[in-house]
Amino acid sequence: MKTLALAIRNLLRNRRRSITTLLAMIVGAHAVLLFGGYTRNITYGLQTDYVKYGGHLQIERAGYYQFGSGNPAEYGIANYREIIDALKSDPVLAPMVLVVTPTLQLQGIAGNFKQGVSRTALALGVLVNDQNRMRGWNDYHFPVTVPPLALTRTETDAAIVGMGLARVLQLCGQLHVRDCAPQTNPTANAGPGLPADVAQLARTTQAASTSASQQSTIELLAATARGAPNVAELHVVKAEQQGIKEYDDMYVGLHLAQAQRLVYGGDQPKATAIVVQLAHTGDMPAAKARIEHLLATKFKREETEVVDYTTLNPFYGQALAMFATLFGFIALLIAAIVLFTVGNTMSMAVFERTVEIGTLRAMGLRREGVRRLFMCEGLLLGVLGASLGVLSAAALAAVINHSGLSWTPPGRSPVPLIIRVWGENDLIAGTAIGLLLVSMLSAWFPARRASHMNIVDALRYA
Structure with missing residues (x-):
C-alpha cells in the first residue's frame, strides 16, 4: 500500500x-x-446480408460446390421434402432453426426476342414466403428494414432480374431503370422473334395471363435434366441491384415451381440446395454437426454435404x-x-x-x-x-x-x-x-x- x-x-x-x-x-x-x-x-x-439471402448452412449434393455450376440439374436432391421435414421435426435442431427452404439454381439464356437481344443468365428458383421470412433475420439489430421479395403475391410466371440484365435486354423503359443506353428502333431492328419450336415450348409452359401485353416479358431458355431444350415466358415485375456487376448482369429470380418445370419438366422435381437459417450464428457449429448426423443416419443414399456461408462466400x-x-x-x-x-x-x-x-x-x-x-x-x-x-x-x-x-x-x-x-x-x-x-x-x-x-x-x- x-x-x-x-x-x-x-x-x-x-x-x-x-x-x-x-x-x-x-x-x-x-x-x-x-x-x-x-x-x-x-x-x-x-x-447479415449473406445470412438473410443464403442462410447459415446449405445442404447440397456432394461435389455441387466445386462442380455443380456446370450442370446443376445433375446435382439435384430428389427427396428434399423429406429432408426438410426431418430437420424441422428434430428436437435438437428445432430451438436453433428459423427457416429451412429449398432452392433451385439453373443456367440458361434470357432473351428479349422482340428487341433481338439475349444473353446467358443465372436463375434462382425460391419459395417466396420462406425468403421473406429469411429477410427478417436481424440478430445484430441493424436499423435497416429489408422490403419483401418483389415476387410476393405474384403469379408463378413472374420474375425479377438484375439491373445489368435489364439494361442488356432493353427493359429500361418498362422497369424504370436509369443510366441506360438509348434504345434502337424496335420496329426496324427487332429480330424475327422466337423460333417456331421454341415459341411452341413457351406456349405450353406458360400460364395464361390477360395482362401479358402490358408487362415486360422475357424468355428463359434452359436445358432439362435429360438435355432437351425448354423455355418459359416470364413477366418481369422488377429490376433489382445485386451488388456485384457480374451477378447483376446475369441474375433472374423466379418461383421455385417455375424453375422446376424448366429443369425437370414433368419428371420428379428436385432442389439443388436446402437452405438452413439459424436464430443465432453462434449455434452454427452445433447445428452443422447435428444436420450431418441426421443425413448420415436417415438419408444414407443421398450423398450430401453441409456447407456454411463462409465457404459459400469467399469474399467474407x-x-x-x-x-x-x-x-x-x-x-x-x-x-x-x-x-x-x-x-x-x-x-x-x-x-x-x-x-x-x-x-x-x-x-x-x-x-x-x-x-x-x-x-x-x-x-x-x-x-x-x-x-x-x-x-x-x-x-x-x-x-x-x-x-x-x-x-x-x-x-x-x-x-x-x-x-x-x-x-x-x-x-x-x-x-x-x-x-x-x-x-x-x-x-x-x-x-x-x-x-x-x-x-x-x-x-x-x-
Missing part, C-alpha cells in the same frame, strides 16, 4: 506531464476501439482478413506511440528524482523496491489510460451512432454509420490489456535503470 501511495503522489507531482501521457493513451484507445468497432459493424453487416473471409490486417497495423502503430510516450514520461521522472532514488537506497530500500515503485507508476498510468479510454470511446461511439450519419458500402445504398464498442467485450478487453502491457513495458526500462543507480553517484546531484 505504501508503494501505491507513493506512486500516486509521484504522478500528481507533475500533473501536466501525467495528464499529457494519459491523453496520449486515451487517444490511442480511441483509435483502436473506434476502428475496431467500425470493422465489427462491417463484419456483422456482411454476415477475404474481407475479414483485410480488416484484421488493417486493425493489427493500427494497433501496432498506437502501441509504439504509447510505448515511447510512457517511456519518455518515466525516463523524465527517473532523471528528476535521481537524488530521491539515491536517498531511498541509502536508507536501505533495495533495488527491487525502487523497481517496484516505478513499475507501480506505469501500472497506474495504464489502468487510468485504459479505463478512461474505454469509457470515453464508448461514449463517443454512442454519439456517432445517434448522430444520423450514413455511409455507402460498395454496391449498396446508404446505410447508417454504426460503431460497435459497448458490448464487444473481447475488443474492449484486448485494448485495455494491450494498453496495460505497453505501459508496463514502457516503465520497465526506466525502472531497471533507476534500480541499478550507484548510491554515491545519485547523491552527487543533491
Whole structure:
C-alpha cells in the first residue's frame, strides 16, 4: 500500500506531464476501439446480408460446390421434402432453426426476342414466403428494414432480374431503370422473334395471363435434366441491384415451381440446395454437426454435404482478413506511440528524482523496491489510460451512432454509420490489456535503470 501511495503522489507531482501521457493513451484507445468497432459493424453487416439471402448452412449434393455450376440439374436432391421435414421435426435442431427452404439454381439464356437481344443468365428458383421470412433475420439489430421479395403475391410466371440484365435486354423503359443506353428502333431492328419450336415450348409452359401485353416479358431458355431444350415466358415485375456487376448482369429470380418445370419438366422435381437459417450464428457449429448426423443416419443414399456461408462466400473471409490486417497495423502503430510516450514520461521522472532514488537506497530500500515503485507508476498510468479510454470511446461511439450519419458500402445504398464498442467485450478487453502491457513495458526500462543507480553517484546531484 505504501508503494501505491507513493506512486500516486509521484504522478500528481507533475500533473501536466501525467495528464499529457494519459491523453496520449486515451487517444490511442480511441483509435483502436473506434476502428475496431467500425470493422465489427462491417463484419456483422456482411454476415447479415449473406445470412438473410443464403442462410447459415446449405445442404447440397456432394461435389455441387466445386462442380455443380456446370450442370446443376445433375446435382439435384430428389427427396428434399423429406429432408426438410426431418430437420424441422428434430428436437435438437428445432430451438436453433428459423427457416429451412429449398432452392433451385439453373443456367440458361434470357432473351428479349422482340428487341433481338439475349444473353446467358443465372436463375434462382425460391419459395417466396420462406425468403421473406429469411429477410427478417436481424440478430445484430441493424436499423435497416429489408422490403419483401418483389415476387410476393405474384403469379408463378413472374420474375425479377438484375439491373445489368435489364439494361442488356432493353427493359429500361418498362422497369424504370436509369443510366441506360438509348434504345434502337424496335420496329426496324427487332429480330424475327422466337423460333417456331421454341415459341411452341413457351406456349405450353406458360400460364395464361390477360395482362401479358402490358408487362415486360422475357424468355428463359434452359436445358432439362435429360438435355432437351425448354423455355418459359416470364413477366418481369422488377429490376433489382445485386451488388456485384457480374451477378447483376446475369441474375433472374423466379418461383421455385417455375424453375422446376424448366429443369425437370414433368419428371420428379428436385432442389439443388436446402437452405438452413439459424436464430443465432453462434449455434452454427452445433447445428452443422447435428444436420450431418441426421443425413448420415436417415438419408444414407443421398450423398450430401453441409456447407456454411463462409465457404459459400469467399469474399467474407477475404474481407475479414483485410480488416484484421488493417486493425493489427493500427494497433501496432498506437502501441509504439504509447510505448515511447510512457517511456519518455518515466525516463523524465527517473532523471528528476535521481537524488530521491539515491536517498531511498541509502536508507536501505533495495533495488527491487525502487523497481517496484516505478513499475507501480506505469501500472497506474495504464489502468487510468485504459479505463478512461474505454469509457470515453464508448461514449463517443454512442454519439456517432445517434448522430444520423450514413455511409455507402460498395454496391449498396446508404446505410447508417454504426460503431460497435459497448458490448464487444473481447475488443474492449484486448485494448485495455494491450494498453496495460505497453505501459508496463514502457516503465520497465526506466525502472531497471533507476534500480541499478550507484548510491554515491545519485547523491552527487543533491
